[in-house]
Amino acid sequence: MLKRLLLIALLCTPVAAWAFFKPVRIVAPELAGVSCIGDSLCTDDVSRYEQASKLYDEALSFVGASIGSIEDKPRVIFCSSDACFQSFGLGKRSAATIGTFGIVISPRAWKPYYVRHEMIHHLQNEKLGVFGAWNDPQWFIEGMAYSLSEDPRPKLSEPFEHYRSQFDHWYRQTGKDRLWEEARKL
Numbered sequence: 787m788l789k790r791l792l793l794i795a796l797l798c799t800p801v802a803a804w805a806f807f808k809p810v811r812i813v814a815p816e817l818a819g820v821s822c823i824g825d826s827l828c829t830d831d832v833s834r835y836e837q838a839s840k841l842y843d844e845a846l847s848f849v850g851a852s853i854g855s856i857e858d859k860p861r862v863i864f865c866s867s868d869a870c871f872q873s874f875g876l877g878k879r880s881a882a883t884i885g886t887f888g889i890v891i892s893p894r895a896w897k898p899y900y901v902r903h904e905m906i907h908h909l910q911n912e913k914l915g916v917f918g919a920w921n922d923p924q925w926f927i928e929g930m931a932y933s934l935s936e937d938p939r940p941k942l943s944e945p946f947e948h949y950r951s952q953f954d955h956w957y958r959q960t961g962k963d964r965l966w967e968e969a970r971k972l
């Protein structure tokens with residue numbers, strides 16, 4: 787009984803958390819005044835579609851080549867206005883990945899390493915499962931995203947700088963081939 791209750795609690799928590807992210811907007815971004823071109827790319831400013839599309843393709847092939855291929859291409863919503871980003875209820879962050887539903891990019895995150903960073907989170911959710919990724923330590927989840935996206939900032943704000951060095955140290959010993967197998971043990 788207790789086990790069953792725990793399972794129910796576990797299953798319900800992320801759903802409750804997602805409610806704050808207004809997930810319906812990610813599944814149906816048209817509600818946030820965003821237009822989608824195809825299944826995987828949406829933006830509130832269609833005049834910047836080409837730029838968004840370039841960032842998308844670059845990040846997808848970068849992550850595929852350097853870490854592992856993404857099974858289901860994520861839907862990415864490129865917000866060029868703050869109003870668009872804020873309509874997803876994501877607060878002060880620059881970008882966010884919600885499970886495997888999609889990624890939202892804020893106006894200041896239209897940069898290759900930001901889009902790669904979020905696609906790495908998407909890949910983590912695919913490979914480890916949303917619950918697995920949720921349970922993995924932050925130094926691994928964020929450290930990996932900052933490190934393997936090749937974020938050019940020499941010093942990140944803490945705790946992210948610390949997470950990145952901890953991940954780099956771990957990855958040097960683990961290597962690419964055993965990455966997911968070892969990540970599941972963390």
Ligand SMILES: [Zn+2]
Pocket residue numbers: 903907927928931
């Ligand atoms: Zn991150």
